[in-house]
Structure formats: C-alpha cells, structure tokens
Amino acid sequence: MNGVINLFKPPGITSAGAVSFVKRRIKAKVGHAGTLDPEAAGVLPLLIGRGTRLFNYIADLNKVYLAEIVFGAATDTQDAQGQVVSTSRNIPSIDELNKALPNFTGEIQQIPPMYSALKKDGKRLYDLARAGQSVERKPRQVVVDSIDIVSQSSENSYLMRISCGKGTYIRTLCHDLGEYLGSAAHMNILIRESVGHMHMDEAYTMQEIESGNFKLLPADSLLCHMPKLVFDKIYSKKLLNGVAIPLADIDEIINNNENYRVYIEDSFIGIGYVEGEILRSRLVYAAIS
Structure with a gap:
C-alpha cells in the first residue's frame, strides 16, 4: 500500500x-x-x-486555516487550553483589526511558543515548559500570504482565514496581534482547511x-506545486535506476536546479532536477520490477 x-x-x-x-x-x-x-x-x-x-x-506546501482570535486575555500556551497570564479591557473593533492585518502578512518574524514541538538541546520545548522552564527562542521568518476576517463571532472574538507557508504558528499570530493592538489575545479554535x-x-x-x-x-497528488516532465517508455530502465537523462529533445521550458515530477507516460516515477541540459535524479519513487 x-x-x-x-x-x-x-x-x-x-x-x-x-x-x-x-x-x-x-x-x-x-x-x-x-x-x-x-x-x-x-x-x-x-x-x-x-x-x-x-x-x-x-x-513547503501552502496551508489554509480558519482560526478564532479572542481578545481580552493572553495565555501561556497562546491558545484556549493554557493558563491566563494577562488580561485587557481593550477590545479592538473590526476596523482596527483590519488595519493591523497588513503588518502580519508577507515575510514576518515569529518567536516560536514555548509550548511547541521544537527542540532545544535535544529536549522538546513543551516538555521544558511543563517543567516550568523558559528558554530563549530566536525569531524565525515565516510567510503569511493573506489574512481575511470571516466574521465577528462574539463581542470580543473574530473568525479569520489565514493562508500561510511552513512553520507559521497561528496561535502566535493571534497572540502577537493582541500585543500589537494594545490588548491581549489568544487563539480559541483552529481548523486546517487545506494543505496544498x-x-x-x-x-x-x-x-x-x-x-x-x-x-x-x-x-504525486501532493506534488502538484512541481512542474512535470514526461518521458517515453524507452527511458524506463534509466529513470528507474536513477541514471541521468539528456534533455536536448524536450520542448518544455526547463529551469536549472528546480525540482520536477518525472513520469513515464502516465506513471509517476520520481523527482528529478535539471543541471544544464541533463535531468538528474533526486528520488526514485516507483519500484524497479
């Protein structure tokens, strides 16, 4: 299977x-x-x-989330499961939230939360956090393509749809929005609507x-973000054995060092990359019969 x-x-x-x-x-x-x-x-x-x-x-596949941000309280886990660490009576309006969102799209910096699966000296951060420890975490660059307010779900909470790249913590996004708007906030609900x-x-x-x-x-249903190269059956043995293939007769526009899905007719064979006018193998997926 x-x-x-x-x-x-x-x-x-x-x-x-x-x-x-x-x-x-x-x-x-x-x-x-x-x-x-x-x-x-x-x-x-x-x-x-x-x-x-x-x-x-x-x-690196793009992900889309539906999240509820709740203003008025920040927690140690940055979500509704944590302990409240600060509160605020300042509840931003939908207009104030909308004006803040452009500052959280594009390439942004995030400090990963202590309650995360990242490791420090071989130990999971969430294990250190549960033991009452806090360690320094360096900011990481992540990409947020878009944030849209779907609706106001209560007087102090909003549903947002976020499209983002790998490594983005949505609960950290909610927490940071709260701080930026002079309030306190955490994430209450998170639903991942799509991956690729x-x-x-x-x-x-x-x-x-x-x-x-x-x-x-x-x-290969998860590889649609990669361009596709299709070969005739006469190349089967070479491709299945990871042998480099000349591309002189290929009509497609080829970009050096870019990954390609490689097929023999309709059958997915693996992943290759182009070097000059040569296709080299990165991964042979199909079994060699």
Whole structure:
C-alpha cells in the first residue's frame, strides 16, 4: 500500500496519535505531512508506504486555516487550553483589526511558543515548559500570504482565514496581534482547511479509515506545486535506476536546479532536477520490477 490519505484529524488527538491509529488499521508504514496541534482539527495528509519518502518535498506546501482570535486575555500556551497570564479591557473593533492585518502578512518574524514541538538541546520545548522552564527562542521568518476576517463571532472574538507557508504558528499570530493592538489575545479554535491541493471537504474521518471506507490517493497528488516532465517508455530502465537523462529533445521550458515530477507516460516515477541540459535524479519513487 503506497500513496496518500487525506485524513480529517479531529480535536483531542495528537498528529502522532492519528498516525498510530491509521498504522494499526492498514498495517503499513505511515507518516504525516505537517503537525496539527492536539486541539486543532482539519486536513492531515498521511504518507503511506513509499509515500513517506516524499516528506522532504512537501514541507513547503501552502496551508489554509480558519482560526478564532479572542481578545481580552493572553495565555501561556497562546491558545484556549493554557493558563491566563494577562488580561485587557481593550477590545479592538473590526476596523482596527483590519488595519493591523497588513503588518502580519508577507515575510514576518515569529518567536516560536514555548509550548511547541521544537527542540532545544535535544529536549522538546513543551516538555521544558511543563517543567516550568523558559528558554530563549530566536525569531524565525515565516510567510503569511493573506489574512481575511470571516466574521465577528462574539463581542470580543473574530473568525479569520489565514493562508500561510511552513512553520507559521497561528496561535502566535493571534497572540502577537493582541500585543500589537494594545490588548491581549489568544487563539480559541483552529481548523486546517487545506494543505496544498488537499481540502477538508474531501478528507476522510477516522471512522471511515477504521471501516475501510476511504480512497488511497496517488503519491504525486501532493506534488502538484512541481512542474512535470514526461518521458517515453524507452527511458524506463534509466529513470528507474536513477541514471541521468539528456534533455536536448524536450520542448518544455526547463529551469536549472528546480525540482520536477518525472513520469513515464502516465506513471509517476520520481523527482528529478535539471543541471544544464541533463535531468538528474533526486528520488526514485516507483519500484524497479
């Protein structure tokens, strides 16, 4: 069994727990493509069998989230599960929030939260935080493509849709918005609506996985962000053995050092990159028969 499962992770389970659940049911190697917080829900792409080899090539996939920001209180975890560490009576209006959002789009700096899976000297930050320790975290550059206010959900909270790149902490975004607006804020709800071309309305529940009522997607369904190169069957042996291929007869516009999805006719073979007029292999995905 090789490919991808578009899983809807419910709140209340870790991403690792979801992986273990599916692994026990399908009896295959399973990995996930991007951690979701335990109380978050939404799309969690699962890489199955040989699909796990694609992890390094899908880390940069764009993600879209629906999040509720609550003003009036900040917490130590930056979400609703944490302890309140500060409060404010200043509740920004929807106009004030809208005016602030451009300062949080594009390339921005974020300090990762202590309650995160990042490591410091080999230890998870959340383990250090639970032990009452706080360590210095360096700001990291992340990319936020857009933030849109969907609705005002209560007198002190708003639903926002955020499109962003890898490594973006939505709860940190909410926390930082609170500070920027002279208030205090935390994230209450987080739903990941999509990862790349995988969308929530096409995701399978854990109950559907358990009953076997799901469809295994081809591994290259997560690679649509890469351009495509198609070869004739006469190149099969060379491509399957990772041999470099001359591109003199290829009509497509080729960019050096860019990753390409490589196919023999309609069959996904692997990932290659171009050097001069030569296609070199990065990953052979298909099994050699």
